Amino acid sequence: MWYYEKKTQYPINIKKPDPRMAVAILTQYGGPNGELAASLRYLSQRFSMPTKETKAILNDIGTEELAHLEMIGSMVHQLMDKVSPQELEKLHVDTMYAIHGRAVYPSDSNGVPFTAAYLESMEDPIANLNEDLAAEQKARATYEYLLKLTDDPDVIDPLRFLREREVVHYQRFGEALRIVQETMGKKKFY
Amino acid sequence: MDEQTTLLEQIMAYDFALYDLQLFLDTHPSDENALRDYKMALEQSENLRKQFQSKYGPLNARYLPNTTCWQWINDPWPWDYKGGMNNVVL
Numbered sequence: 001m002w003y004y005e006k007k008t009q010y011p012i013n014i015k016k017p018d019p020r021m022a023v024a025i026l027t028q029y030g031g032p033n034g035e036l037a038a039s040l041r042y043l044s045q046r047f048s049m050p051t052k053e054t055k056a057i058l059n060d061i062g063t064e065e066l067a068h069l070e071m072i073g074s075m076v077h078q079l080m081d082k083v084s085p086q087e088l089e090k091l092h093v094d095t096m097y098a099i100h101g102r103a104v105y106p107s108d109s110n111g112v113p114f115t116a117a118y119l120e121s122m123e124d125p126i127a128n129l130n131e132d133l134a135a136e137q138k139a140r141a142t143y144e145y146l147l148k149l150t151d152d153p154d155v156i157d158p159l160r161f162l163r164e165r166e167v168v169h170y171q172r173f174g175e176a177l178r179i180v181q182e183t184m185g186k187k188k189f190y
Numbered sequence: 191m192d193e194q195t196t197l198l199e200q201i202m203a204y205d206f207a208l209y210d211l212q213l214f215l216d217t218h219p220s221d222e223n224a225l226r227d228y229k230m231a232l233e234q235s236e237n238l239r240k241q242f243q244s245k246y247g248p249l250n251a252r253y254l255p256n257t258t259c260w261q262w263i264n265d266p267w268p269w270d271y272k273g274g275m276n277n278v279v280l
Contacts, residue, residue: 006249007202008268009209015273056216064209074269081272168210175217 002063009067010161014078014154019093021150022079023109028072028146028162030106030114033138035072039065041119041135045128051183054125054176058132061169068162073104075158080104126184129177133170140166195275197242201249204235 028034042062049055080102088097096111106114120131143163150156191199211228218224243253247261255261266275 003250003252005205006262006268007198007205009202009206011199011202011271012269013271013273053217053219057213060209060213060216064213070269077269078272168213172213172217179217 008071008074010071010158012071012074012078012158014075016152017081017083018079018152019083019088020091021155022076023093023096024146024149025072026076026107027109028142029069029076029104031108032118033142035065035069036106036114037118038135038139039069042132044121048123048125048128050125051179053179057172057176061172071158071162076104125180129173129180132173136166136170136173192275194246197238201235201238201242204231204238207231208235
């Protein structure tokens, strides 16, 4: 189970609205390489993990991804908040406004709603962990694209933090894969 | 930066260090150095948390200050900061 802590994992304090950047970042909320997909992927796969280390790492990274989902949602909210419909029209984000107003909705940047088809959960821990390694790299690449789309330090700072976390998670999943392979090797279980 | 934001960001820094160490310890459960760092950061975080909550209210609903009203719902909520807690538009 979970308890809520009344703080983000890393500060989000964006002073200058930028609706186009909000829509770009939205893909990390409900898009294919986003934080919601990441969290559900790891929190679902943890039930199939065979060792105490790998149960823990899937559980704990899945939990951290929920904190990242909140950071991304906060960024989208602060980049969109109180921008006038006229301004949104000028910036060509009026189609998003027509559907959701200035709300935060789990979709990608094109408005395609979130789907569980973005993730897999199999009984095979080797298959799961290889998916997880790829997922972390795809999220890292996405954060690098997003970093090229802004020069606002209030936006760059948390995006760099999130990019760095993908690298750390990749490292931990690599260790988890090694642990699973060693354990399964010992059991002569192929 | 106002004192409330400064204090909260210190807690956030220690709590982040704790979470990063937690992930490391998940795959390196016998690493004594990491465990020692975890204990140190935990102590720091808990001290700062006590200070923060007594001055500015709960960080989670289990902190119950000695008042007759439910302070958990009070602003600011984390997604509203926009340049620091003093700038929250209610």
